[in-house]
Amino acid sequence: MDTSIVEKSVKQFSRAINRNSPTILTALGVAGLVSTVILAIKATPKALEIIEMEEKYRLCEMQDPDYAKPIDIVDTIKLTWKCYIPTAAMGLSTIVCMVGANSIHLRRNAALASLFTITETALKEYQAKVVEQIGEKKEEKIRGEIAQDKLDANPVNEKTIVMTGKGNYLCFDEFSGRYFRSDISALQKAENEFNRRLLREMWLSINELYYELGLENIELGDEMGWIAERELLEFKFSTKMSKDQEPCVVVGYRVTPHHI
Secondary structure (H helix, E strand, O other): OOOOHHHHHHHOOOOOOOOHHHHHHHHHHHHHHHHHHHHHHHHHHHHHHHHHHHHHHHHHHOHHHHHHOOOOOHHHHHHHHHHHHHHHHHHHHHHHHHHHHHHHHHHHHHHHHHHHHHHHHHHHHHHHHHHHOOOOOHHHHHHHHHHHHHHOOOOOHOOOOOOOOOOOEEEEEEEEEEEEEEOHEEEOOOOOHHHHHHHHHHHEEEEEEEEEEHOOOOOOOEEEEEEOOOOOOOOOEEEEEOOOOOEEEEEEEEEEEEEE
């Protein structure tokens, strides 16, 4: 067989193992947990047999009445610890697998957060340069056209409109792609309240914002949000027409929520 093919296969296998290592370690941890329980169950009858034999020995063959007392915890451990060596080894291996999987996840999340920060900084610099080159009015026009494209791609007649009880104007949240009823004053009030809490708590998720807006949480909403020392929340409003020709307030963000 060609050695280059073998080397390529080995490298691909190694990359696959490295890429899926958290999943593999977690699966091994689960299997180890089950095995630990099974080994403990199997070891217990042997331990009980040893204790029973020791009790008989003390009662039948030892003449000293002080020695023929019930077996205490210390004596039990001394007599039976060898029975549980496989159980302890498997339990330790399980702990190592779980800790390893968690450690890999933490390192990867830190790397992703660092990459996101670099990307976010580059995007801010690019946006600032675009505004500088073409002017604020043209930039707002482009932003408005993007908002219209998002409305067209998410027709209101195919979406559920959330009734928040905070107004009757049709609104569209760019981040979650949801339509809801509210008004500008309610949105600004939610923005102010959110920033007040953000300055006090130092970071808040976008799910906390959705709570202020009267919307349900989203799946990734607890992992995305704003950190006070970086940026505060600032809405960017665009008024566009939905496909059924109803005016719609598109709710955008000057700084989009990032991983927290």
